[in-house]
Amino acid sequence: MMLSRQGLFYLGTAAILGGVPTPGAAQDADCAGLAQLLSNEQTQVQAVAVTDINPESVEGKTLATDLPEICRVTGTTSPVEGSQIGFEVWLPADGWNGRLRMFGNGGYSSSMAFDRVSQAVAQGYAATVTDTGHQGDDPDFALGRPESIDDWGHRAVHETIKQAKAAVAGYYGRPADYSYFDGCSTGGQQAFAEAQRYPEDFDGIIAGAPGHNRTRLNAGFLWLYLSNHEAGLDDRQIVPNGKLPMVADAVFRQCKSQRAEGASGLASDPFLNDPLSCTPDIDALVCANGDGDDCLTRAEADALAAMYDGPRDPVSGERIYFGWPVGSENAGSNQEKPGWSLYWSDFGSEERPARVSFWQIWAFDDPEWSWWDIDLGRDIGRADDRIAARVNAMDADLEPFRQSGGKMIHYHGLADPVVPAAESISYWRRVQQTMGSTDDFYKLYLVPGMEHCRGGTGANSFELQSLLEAWVEDDIAPESIEAAHHAGNEPDAAVEFTRPLCAYPQKTFHDGSGPETEAASFTCRVADEPAFEDLGQAYLR
Numbered sequence: 001m002m003l004s005r006q007g008l009f010y011l012g013t014a015a016i017l018g019g020v021p022t023p024g025a026a027q028d029a030d031c032a033g034l035a036q037l038l039s040n041e042q043t044q045v046q047a048v049a050v051t052d053i054n055p056e057s058v059e060g061k062t063l064a065t066d067l068p069e070i071c072r073v074t075g076t077t078s079p080v081e082g083s084q085i086g087f088e089v090w091l092p093a094d095g096w097n098g099r100l101r102m103f104g105n106g107g108y109s110s111s112m113a114f115d116r117v118s119q120a121v122a123q124g125y126a127a128t129v130t131d132t133g134h135q136g137d138d139p140d141f142a143l144g145r146p147e148s149i150d151d152w153g154h155r156a157v158h159e160t161i162k163q164a165k166a167a168v169a170g171y172y173g174r175p176a177d178y179s180y181f182d183g184c185s186t187g188g189q190q191a192f193a194e195a196q197r198y199p200e201d202f203d204g205i206i207a208g209a210p211g212h213n214r215t216r217l218n219a220g221f222l223w224l225y226l227s228n229h230e231a232g233l234d235d236r237q238i239v240p241n242g243k244l245p246m247v248a249d250a251v252f253r254q255c256k257s258q259r260a261e262g263a264s265g266l267a268s269d270p271f272l273n274d275p276l277s278c279t280p281d282i283d284a285l286v287c288a289n290g291d292g293d294d295c296l297t298r299a300e301a302d303a304l305a306a307m308y309d310g311p312r313d314p315v316s317g318e319r320i321y322f323g324w325p326v327g328s329e330n331a332g333s334n335q336e337k338p339g340w341s342l343y344w345s346d347f348g349s350e351e352r353p354a355r356v357s358f359w360q361i362w363a364f365d366d367p368e369w370s371w372w373d374i375d376l377g378r379d380i381g382r383a384d385d386r387i388a389a390r391v392n393a394m395d396a397d398l399e400p401f402r403q404s405g406g407k408m409i410h411y412h413g414l415a416d417p418v419v420p421a422a423e424s425i426s427y428w429r430r431v432q433q434t435m436g437s438t439d440d441f442y443k444l445y446l447v448p449g450m451e452h453c454r455g456g457t458g459a460n461s462f463e464l465q466s467l468l469e470a471w472v473e474d475d476i477a478p479e480s481i482e483a484a485h486h487a488g489n490e491p492d493a494a495v496e497f498t499r500p501l502c503a504y505p506q507k508t509f510h511d512g513s514g515p516e517t518e519a520a521s522f523t524c525r526v527a528d529e530p531a532f533e534d535l536g537q538a539y540l541r
Contacts (some may be wrong), residue, residue: 031071031091037170038075043163045075049093058114064122069093073167079159082147086131087160088112089167090121097124099469100168100176102161102202104183104190105130108152108355109137116182126176128164132156140357149362153214153391154193157181161201178472182465184208184453185419188410192393192427195408199401204472205408206464209419209453212393212427213321215383217419218358219376220321223311224344225353227303232372234351238303239296241341246294247304248330248339251280255326265508266516271449271457272327274507275414276422280308280326307340310420313377320380322426328417331451339417362387396430398442407471408442409464409478411501413450415457421446428504444504445481459483459499459519461491479503482519500524 034047050072053063073089101120103113112129120127133151134141142149161179169175181202183191188210194201211217228238255278256267265273272278282305287295296304310323324340331339346352353371360369363383388394401408412424428444449458462483470476480500487493497517502508502524514521 031093031171034071034073034167034170038073038163038166042079043075043077045073045163047071047073047167053118058118059111061113061115061118063115063118066122067118068095068122070121071171075163077159077163079155080147082145083133083151083155085133085151085156085159086110087128087156087163088114088117089126089128089164090117091126091167091171092121092124095124096126096172098177099124100126100128100161100164100179101465102128102157102164102179102181104157104181104185104187105132106185106187107137108139108141108186110135110141111137126164126168128160128167130156130160138357139355139362142361143357149387150390154190154197154393157190157194158198158201178203178469180204180206180465180468180472182206185211188212188419189214189393191408195398195401195406196393196395199398199406200404203406204468205406206468207408207410209412209416209421210393210410210424210427211419213423214391215363215380215388216321217423218355219311219380219383220324220420221343221354222359222371222374223321223376224307224324224340225371226374227306228344237345237350239300241336241338243293243296243300244330244338244341247285247296248327250285251278251326251329254278254280254284265448266510268516269449269458271415273414273448275325275327276425278326282308307344311376314375315377318377320376322420322422325414325416325420325422327449328415328451331415331417331456333455343418359383362391394427396427396434398431398438399435402435402438402441405472406441407468409445409468409471410443411445411447411464413447413452413456413458413460415449416452418452425504439477439503443478445501446504447483447501448499448508449485455489457485459485459497459501460489461486462501480506480519480524 031047031049035045038045049069051069053067070093071091073091076084076086078084103116105111110131112131114129117127117129133156134145134148165175165179179202181191181194183206185208188207189212191205191207192210192212195205229236230238252272255272255275258278282296282301285296286298286301291297308323308326311320312318313320329339332342334342343354346354346356356371359371360367363386410424410428412421414421424444431438431442447458447460450456450460454460460483462481464481467478467481471478480502482498483501484495484498487496498519500508500519500522505526506524507527508522509525510516511521511523
């Protein structure tokens with residue numbers, strides 16, 4: 001008899017728990033018994049049957065209103081000395097559908113997605129999350145705790161899903177039929193780390209806007225700050241936040257006029273379908289005389305041009321990271337910190353770059369490090385040497401994941417002001433170069449007009465879990481994905497238009513006759529792809 005990966009895990013779990021439980025035995029005994037079953041020298045667990053959860057007990061997240069009775073498992077595990085990974089597993093007492101889902105994290109935050117956990121449990125899933133091995137939302141959590149970097153980078157998700165699978169097997173008396181991961185941003189990086197490092201952890205993975213080249217992404221954030229300040233002057237930005245809406249409007253008009261609409265997208269679309277095909281003329285925005293609200297000074301134009309281009313080695317000119325994408329300049333609803341300004345300085349102060357502690361603690365172990373002393377061409381190599389292998393997820397050989405039967409849906413918004421979508425395109429292309437066609441297990445979907453993980457003026461609302469389950473469980477691969485735009489980006493508001501998302505390198509094309517607001521009026525096909533530079537092996541560490 002051949003056992004699935006879940007069945008093999010179950011036998012290992014049964015050995016740990018002291019034998020194979022009869023179906024339902026642990027559940028019938030009581031939820032609290034899981035604590036004794038799962039606790040050992042490195043793992044401490046509590047388990048409580050819960051019928052009514054106070055939202056304040058779960059970080060104030062908005063929970064599903066129809067949340068059923070659950071067995072709530074909370075614990076910490078320390079797989080190596082210096083590591084302490086927190087996790088939770090929520091197990092529905094009745095109506096379990098046989099599946100286990102895990103949800104990813106955001107940024108450097110320890111916050112767990114209890115809102116999504118509760119929604120999944122209300123639908124019959126067992127669900128799990130982790131704090132990634134620390135508390136807080138700044139990279140300074142690693143000060144004096146070097147192992148927490150590895151926890152954040154990859155180990156916490158792996159150790160948590162091990163604990164969750166053991167909890168499922170102990171509570172229900174059998175393993176989960178399938179396990180799934182869903183994350184965006186840092187959650188997307190976690191998704192890639194899982195597929196690359198631990199290919200048997202999950203049957204299906206959803207990876208959104210992955211910040212998986214973390215050393216280079218942070219170099220990009222630093223570049224935004226350096227480009228927007230005169231050397232040594234932290235108290236004055238070159239481009240004020242308030243000019244980004246004007247720049248975004250002007251660039252949008254330029255890009256619409258440059259491209260023959262109809263080739264991909266419509267002239268009436270309030271977003272760019274193909275931002276990589278546009279090179280904005282920033283010089284055209286320079287004021288004829290001095291300065292003004294509707295134009296740029298020479299210094300402002302030069303700063304923005306550097307941001308579009310992205311960081312380069314000052315000596316060789318070699319690209320260090322992608323430039324920031326056309327169409328994302330004014331993304332988001334925060335009028336004080338729109339689009340690019342969200343990361344061109346720190347969240348708490350405009351007088352320092354974002355993620356300073358990443359450089360001071362993670363990259364250089366130097367609390368006195370100053371961003372004005374950096375030589376990006378030299379120092380990005382130093383940072384890569386120190387931590388790239390621990391936190392980046394760049395391996396393009398996904399053959400072990402494919403051989404394990406895993407499937408992955410990867411998506412990225414083309415108006416993302418946080419992680420350039422070119423990063424996802426670059427990774428997809430390298431996987432094709434390494435493995436050949438991946439249509440049998442890995443697909444990338446680009447989302448015109450979508451910002452970072454959500455929002456924007458495009459069709460940014462779509463459901464992926466059911467598509468992933470059909471692919472994993474019934475071998476029905478997704479083709480195009482129907483996406484909708486709701487009024488005000490409110491999920492319960494009226495649908496204003498729908499549009500198919502096409503598996504890259506395909507794009508959407510209007511059929512020339514159908515209603516422009518309906519996905520059925522569009523088809524997917526391969527078009528000429530605008531080229532962007534091959535960044536070379538040095539970039540890919």
